Amino acid sequence: MRNPYEVLGVARDATAEQIKSAHRALAKKLHPDLHPNDKDALGKFQEVQAAYDLLSDADKRKRYDSGEIDESGAERPQRRYYHSYADSPEGDKYHDVFGQGGGHGFEDLFGDLFGSGAGGAGARRRASIRMPGADVSYTLRVPFLDAANGARQRLALPDGKTIDVTIPEGTRDRQTLRLKGQGMPGIGGAPPGDAYVEIHVEPHAFFTRKDNDIHVEVPVSLDEAVLGAKIEVPTVSGKVTLTVPNGSNTGTTLRLKGRGVLDQRSKTRGDQYVRLKVVLPDAPDAELEDFVRRWAPTRKDDARRKAGMTP
């Protein structure tokens, strides 16, 4: 038995209040029923209790201080603590009494573990765990035209499985598709989770999409621009014929109505905007140069005046 002042960690001249609060702090830390696994806690706690019994009693403390009794003068009788009952079958009646929050009796837990009621009462009282599967998220890169027109694409999952994803017509970049029931499996017969697939639309060589409209720049030759022409232009749903009016210029934008992308909500189609770009022949053309040399002096207009570049 150690010196009770040391046990409580107080000075010889500690006040009754100091002794009480030191005891309270140690009781919190060491109570054996709060630390049933800590073999040392029981011994330490009993020591603390004995020290406190001695020092909290003014009379006993005086007699101890004057040497009339030793440290064990107030030793308590051996107490059998609650945890020693609680860890035996005798404790079971307390572990289930609080119903809602607790109630994880033996049968319940093992019923959950092994998928069947391991025993009578518990299994009847509580159904075994049913837990819907977790949702999972993926991203999927989709070619531009597949997103515009709709497609089916195979998605390889990390676990080696594959799922076929139907990409609806008009799918936008970063749109998330929900695949019902394609997530993690449920437990105890509960439904599986869902898979969420975020679509990343790859850029296209010449189409760009703005809302439900498609924008494309189409080169036209000098003669097509000057004289007008019927030309074939690509759209997301195939080639169509476009009439280029005579006198068209770079930047002239023509609209192909209803040749854009299907709007998923309104089920109407956007338009395609064709921006013309006039291009000269690749190789220098002697005849054209000859003509322009004769033609230019007759022209009075200044190409940069309209742009405000000439004072």
Place this chain on the structure above:
Amino acid sequence: MIGLDEVIARCRVDRVELVSWIERAWVLPSRDGEAYVFSETDVARVELICDLRRDVEIDEDALAVVLPLLDQIYGLRRTLNRLSEAIATLPEPARAQLREALRKSQREG
């Protein structure tokens, strides 16, 4: 068996308070007609509640939270002990398989 008066004599609790604990189902003595009959387990539990109320100075409201949590932990300890005992009776290959599965789940967890 132990009666109400003996519990009051042995523990730091008076009649009114002890009866209130019984009414709150913190202590579950059995009945012999009108009289309460306490087992050693019940008395140990009364002593635990006394310690928590007096020494640790947990008030009644907080104890209403603490005690069910303690009971849940003791319930889980009992369950785990029974599980361990059941596992100890399994043939060695099954135990080895279980050890491996636990190691794996620990790595992944």
